[in-house]
Amino acid sequence: QVQLIESGGGLVQAGGSLRLSCAASGRTFSNYAMGWFRQAPGKEREFVATINWGRSTNYADSVKGRFIISRDNARATVYLQMNSLKPEDTAVYYCAARSVGTYSVTSRGYDYWGQGTQVTVSS
Numbered sequence: 001q002v003q004l005i006e007s008g009g010g011l012v013q014a015g016g017s018l019r020l021s022c023a024a025s026g027r028t029f030s031n032y033a034m035g036w037f038r039q040a041p042g043k044e045r046e047f048v049a050t051i052n053w054g055r056s057t058n059y060a061d062s063v064k065g066r067f068i069i070s071r072d073n074a075r076a077t078v079y080l081q082m083n084s085l086k087p088e089d090t091a092v093y094y095c096a097a098r099s100v101g102t103y104s105v106t107s108r109g110y111d112y113w114g115q116g117t118q119v120t121v122s123s
Contacts, residue, residue, distance in 0.1 A: 002026045002112040004095045009117030012085055016121070020080040022095030022114055029076040033098040036069060036080045037107055038091035038119075045094070045107055049080060053101035060105075063089075085121045092116040 008020040020036070035050040049059045049069040057069050068081040078095060096110035104110065 002029075002032070002097050002099075004097060004112055004114035006093065006095045006114045006117040009093060009119045011120045011122065014085060014087055014121055014123050016085050017081070017083045018085065018119060020082065020093055020095075020117060020119075022078045022080075024076045024078070024097060026076070030073040031099075031101055033101055033103040034069075034071060034078040035096045035098065035103065035105075035110055036078075037094045037096060038089075039094070039116075040091040043091075047105045047107070048093070050103035050105060051078065052103040056103065058103055058105060082119070085119075087121045087123045089119060090121050091119060093119050 003025040006022045033052045036048040037045050039045040047060050051057045051069045066084045071078045094116045095114040097112040098110045
């Protein structure tokens with residue numbers, strides 16, 4: 001079992017930055033691919049970014065060039081640096097872990113989920 005705890009959400013003005021963190025339990029964090037997803041009110045959960053065990057990354061087109069996903073295996077933590085935030089980035093952001101090392105851009109590909117952290121971007 002893997003437990004994921006997100007932090008770092010909050011309220012920020014458009015154009016600002018936030019960094020989300022996701023701390024994972026378990027001794028095999030380095031073997032997992034990790035992902036970030038988000039869900040806005042009335043919308044389906046959507047893919048944001050993912051990183052595999054070898055630190056290869058993939059991003060949704062809507063965040064490419066603005067968001068950066070990274071991982072620190074020693075701290076069993078994955079980060080999402082969000083820059084140039086827009087009001088349309090407002091959502092609950094979820095961290096997810098996939099018990100294979102290759103990344104996935106679909107929510108079905110992940111085995112464990114955090115509780116989510118709210119990000120609100122004001123215009």
